[in-house]
Amino acid sequence: MTPHNASDDSRWSDLDRPPLNAASLRRGLLREGSLWSDVELVARTGSTNSDLAARAAGERVAEGAVLIAEEQTAGRGRLDRRWTAPPRSGLFFSVLLRPAEVPLARWGWLPLLTGVAVATGLSRAAGVDTALKWPNDLLVTVGGEERKAGGILAERAGDDAVVVGVGINVTLRAHELPVPLAGSLALAGAVSTDRDPLLRAVLRRLEEWYGRWRAAGGDPVASRLQETYAAGCATLGRTVRAELPGDRAIVGEAVAVDGDGRLVIATEEGVQEPVGAGDIVHVRPA
Template sequence: MTPRDGSDANDSRWADLDRPPLNSAALRRGLVREGALWSAVDVVPRTGSTNSDLVALAAAGKATEGAVLVAEEQSAGRGRLDRQWTAPARSGLFFSVLLRPSEVPVARWGWLPLLTGVAVATGLSRAAGVDTALKWPNDVLVTVGGEERKAGGILAERAGDDGVVVGVGINVTLRAEELPVPQAGSLALAGAVSTDRDPLLRGVLRSVEQWYGTWREAGGDPGLSGLQEAYAAGCATLGRTVRAQLPGDRSIVGEAVAVDGDGRLVIATGEGVQQPVGAGDIVHLRPA
């Protein structure tokens, strides 16, 4: 991967002084070191999708495990279910990481987006001083005006036979008038004590490194690594009445009672059936 420093982009990047560019050289100094997970940190001024770019780099043999690709702006950012993710330049953190957990059975790789959710929520709580929660499977929630709002999302994609690219998008300084939908939020709107993206990104990536290392050492076992317990503790979906929109225009309504060993959401229906859901769109139907 060819490093590109955000500071050498055109002058328009400084048009909004409340949103300075990331310092890629400082990020590399703080994250890329001997024995660390992160092998490269590259910042580009803009791209279509950091996930698509990193998957392509991995396929071409131009990215190793621990490669981090950050974009100041994405024109074709994607969330789950092919939803678009758009935000003004330098208003958030938009990045992807390449992981190759060769010692973990592939059947457990489905925990990687949930692991990233735990790491992102933990890292943001520490670095930004905001309360965060997770909506199953991988939305990051903050509280704005007493309401839950989505401030971030996670998307994992396979990169060949031995890799996974995990993409993260977090709204940092998005203002109320810039929100793409009323249900969206940002760290700034949630009252963050810091919206400096450099320490926020370092904090999140260090949290990912810590959780990923623990999970990998446990062979990907979500119980032994503590990941399943940590996810349940931070999951705002559990204990709620939810509607699960399933493939094929089916839906289930019931109480979300657990996250099982495969990372699926277990919903107890009114008929007394406990139905595990592995894919679908979850709607919270009542406040916590």
């Protein structure tokens, strides 16, 4: 991690973007019986996922460790796509989970579970209607158009742990967007862009959904995760083109998310093809 002195950089004087309050976050999250075991806030780092995974590989990190960065210089999305944003303009954090009671085959639900937690937490705390694009994007509506405002990346950390990273654009202005089709909570008309309560709301929902899913042994039906994800998934009911490695593509209607968290596409030939997140390059409207 690269330490950062606030006085060296005028970007840190943006009064519209106050820093997160680490002490307040710890008071709100580190309570008896909580999933969250540690909350660390750093000014700047390359990637919170890489840092937390490296730490877990080198030492026994307790489940529920949370690492938050005010700025990520090498944030990554799926397939190593870059994620960059100005300092203090979003929420960039990773959590360490050890779902020992859940069969490995069901761990693929963790990024979808996190998506449900982020969407439900933000809908309530920011007052922004959020939707999920399978497998790992958070969508908001800006000017009548769906835009990506966040993403989720889950990575194994050793044999028994998963690091789940979340990036959410909170106060990005139009001229700061990394690509024209990106969005932010502010551009979507959020009633609040105060990042402290937004982060607490998301982590509380994540604790709630993870506890429910883990108590059900990872069963997406018994935990109601599968139906909740489907209800908030903007991909379902649309005609999509799923691009797969090797220049292969499947075109059809996205009809379901199956018990393994795969997107089921009904093709014109009448075949229902499930595609997994690990097999996909892009899912685009067709």
